[in-house]
Amino acid sequence: xxxxxxxxxxxxxxALSGCTKLDEKLNxxxxxxxxxxxxxxxxxNGSYKAMRSPYQGPFGFWSLQEFPSDEAIVPTRxxxxxxxxxxxxLHLHRWEADxxxxxxSFRDLNGVSYASTNVxxxxxxxxxxxxxxxxxxxxxxxxxxxxxxxxYREPGEDVSLPSKVRKAPEEIAYLIAELTxxxxxxxxxxxxxxxxxAAKMLLMxxxxxxxxxxxxxxxxxxxxEMAKVIALADEIINSGKYKLTPNYFDNFAPNNDKLSTExxxxxxxxxxxxxxxxxxxxxxxxxxxxxxxxxxxxxxxxDFYKKFEAxxxxxxxxxxxxxxxxxxxxxxxxxxxxxxxxxxxKDRRNNNLIFTPEVSNIETDPSHLEVAGIxxxxxxxxxxxGSTGKADNDWVYYRYADVLLMKAxxxxxxxxxxxxxxxxxxxxxxxxxxALGSLTLDNLLDExxxxxxxxxxxxxxxxxxxxxxxxxxxxxxxxxxxLVFPIPDNQLSNPNYIQNPGY
Numbered sequence: 001x002x003x004x005x006x007x008x009x010x011x012x013x014x015a016l017s018g019c020t021k022l023d024e025k026l027n028x029x030x031x032x033x034x035x036x037x038x039x040x041x042x043x044x045n046g047s048y049k050a051m052r053s054p055y056q057g058p059f060g061f062w063s064l065q066e067f068p069s070d071e072a073i074v075p076t077r078x079x080x081x082x083x084x085x086x087x088x089x090l091h092l093h094r095w096e097a098d099x100x101x102x103x104x105s106f107r108d109l110n111g112v113s114y115a116s117t118n119v120x121x122x123x124x125x126x127x128x129x130x131x132x133x134x135x136x137x138x139x140x141x142x143x144x145x146x147x148x149x150x151x152y153r154e155p156g157e158d159v160s161l162p163s164k165v166r167k168a169p170e171e172i173a174y175l176i177a178e179l180t181x182x183x184x185x186x187x188x189x190x191x192x193x194x195x196x197x198a199a200k201m202l203l204m205x206x207x208x209x210x211x212x213x214x215x216x217x218x219x220x221x222x223x224x225e226m227a228k229v230i231a232l233a234d235e236i237i238n239s240g241k242y243k244l245t246p247n248y249f250d251n252f253a254p255n256n257d258k259l260s261t262e263x264x265x266x267x268x269x270x271x272x273x274x275x276x277x278x279x280x281x282x283x284x285x286x287x288x289x290x291x292x293x294x295x296x297x298x299x300x301x302x303d304f305y306k307k308f309e310a311x312x313x314x315x316x317x318x319x320x321x322x323x324x325x326x327x328x329x330x331x332x333x334x335x336x337x338x339x340x341x342x343x344x345x346k347d348r349r350n351n352n353l354i355f356t357p358e359v360s361n362i363e364t365d366p367s368h369l370e371v372a373g374i375x376x377x378x379x380x381x382x383x384x385x386g387s388t389g390k391a392d393n394d395w396v397y398y399r400y401a402d403v404l405l406m407k408a409x410x411x412x413x414x415x416x417x418x419x420x421x422x423x424x425x426x427x428x429x430x431x432x433x434x435a436l437g438s439l440t441l442d443n444l445l446d447e448x449x450x451x452x453x454x455x456x457x458x459x460x461x462x463x464x465x466x467x468x469x470x471x472x473x474x475x476x477x478x479x480x481x482x483l484v485f486p487i488p489d490n491q492l493s494n495p496n497y498i499q500n501p502g503y
Contacts, residue, residue: 040123040125040128044119044128044131046115047112047132047135051112051139051267052267052277052395053108053111054105054108054109054111054142055397056276057277057278057279057280057281058280059280060104060108061108061142063101063105064459064485065456065458065459066458066459067090067091069458070301070303070449071304071458072298072454072458073298073361074087074090074298075359075372075373076088076362077296077297077370080296080369083100086100086101088361091474091475093479095486097489097492102486103488103489106147106487106488109143109146110151112138113139113140113143113150114153116136117132117136117152117154118155119132121156126185127186127187129182130182130183133181134198134202137175137178137182137202140152140171141202144172144175144213145209145213147487149165149168149487149498151497162494162495165496169214175206179206183203191263191264191265192257192266195264197236197241198398200232200236201232201265203228204232204233204403205406207228207232208229208409209464211464212460216483218466219464221410221414226411226414226416227410227414227416229406229409230407230411233406233407233410237403237404237407242261242262243262244261244262244430245261248431249316249319249330252393253380253393254382254385254393256394262399263394263398264397264403266395267394267395269391269393270390270392271390272385272390275389275390275392276395278379279382279386281377281454282294282381282386285299285375286375286377287337287347287370288348288370289345289346289347289353290345291326292326292387296370298375299376300375300376300453301472302357302358302374302473303472304473305334308332308433309433314431314450317329317330317331319380321380321383322380325340325383327339327345330378331377331378333355334355335355336352337353349370355371355372355373355375356371356372356374358372358373359373359474361474378455401427402451402452408420408421408423408424408439408444412444420439424447431450445461445467449461463483468483481501481503482502484500486500486503487500487503
């Protein structure tokens with residue numbers, strides 16, 4: 001029993017620390033039998049937990065998908081949130097190969113890929129092997145999305161040699177074949193474990209983004225592959241297992257495992273005892289004087305906020321179990337802020353705390369430092385467990401709404417016919433938004449923004465829709481090199497990498 005837990009802890013530690021030479025040394029000890037393999041279930045659980053670092057919360061790969069987009073910004077507020085310009089560099093598209101978020105996310109995603117591969121060494125059951133292969137594919141899809149090339153090792157491979165690297169054409173072909181192969185061996189649930197529908201959704205994303213991964217400057221969309229997106233969507237839709245959740249924010253609530261009818265793949269968090277960094281989805285945006293005390297950092301942009309109708313429930317409002325405790329609402333926080341008794345909250349200068357739409361990359365006006373920017377609360381606050389750092393909200397990777405909008409996009413891109421507009425308007429009706437008169441790529445991208453804001457997909461969507469290099473609020477000029485991130489400086493000792501152009 002003791003060896004089992006030591007092994008699980010070591011696997012998790014290695015996974016979280018990434019792909020350094022030290023990791024490769026330890027990989028050799030584990031992968032070649034130098035340490036008792038313990039319980040395969042524990043090793044697989046270590047792979048799931050390794051996903052927390054790059055995915056859960058706003059400081060990993062999420063930050064690379066959101067802050068370089070038109071959805072999110074971290075303004076420097078005097079001396080606060082400067083971090084040597086790291087946050088500004090993301091929104092302004094001025095990152096380099098030594099950027100801390102680029103480096104740590106690359107490391108942690110490869111840690112997931114490594115830990116999942118390691119599970120395959122110890123005779124897992126067919127279902128366990130399929131789960132590990134799915135988690136590896138999930139992480140490698142993100143690496144491909146971010147960096148355009150993916151390092152890998154086969155189970156038991158000689159770790160004294162540099163890891164091999166697949167470029168985009170080889171990697172996307174590998175992912176499609178791998179997911180197709182493992183779907184029959186996966187189970188139908190629960191949604192906090194790798195399951196058939198999650199693998200089908202990832203396969204849909206592979207087909208939908210393939211053209212962008214192969215040519216980010218001018219993505220092309222193959223009719224045959226769009227038909228596969230539609231067919232996979234229909235399999236999930238026709239299963240009857242999912243429907244859109246009437247209250248949008250229930251999908252992200254502390255008890256979303258019970259309230260949501262549309263979450264397909266999540267990370268299980270157990271309040272107070274075992275969980276990822278969901279708490280950081282509400283602490284950085286909130287002001288110091290709100291409950292809980294925030295860090296007065298993250299905001300959205302007014303141009304993005306204007307994409308919502310007043311009737312759209314996704315814009316937010318009061319939420320039971322939260323607003324009545326603190327006054328904080330879900331969704332977008334703008335204007336005067338109040339506590340649970342309706343009393344006006346003040347800032348630290350004793351002025352009314354009024355969040356303004358205006359925000360800039362560098363805030364210098366002392367009267368505006370604490371109030372600049374519309375704040376976003378996507379995950380309703382867990383006041384029971386949040387103070388422990390282990391909130392009960394399960395982290396949401398995939399939702400049924402994405403199945404519907406991916407199907408509509410595939411139909412729209414290839415003129416395959418079908419009710420693309422009907423699909424989008426049915427979703428909008430549930431969300432309280434008015435029907436669209438027609439469907440275009442531009443308003444479909446806007447709809448994806450409204451539906452998936454702050455869920456870590458916006459950069460990928462903007463690239464696929466050909467909009468990532470466009471100027472937008474607080475980001476004007478751009479460079480095509482920014483369609484991929486640089487391979488971090490500390491990884492270039494591997495001769496199989498070729499640094500991405502422009503870095």
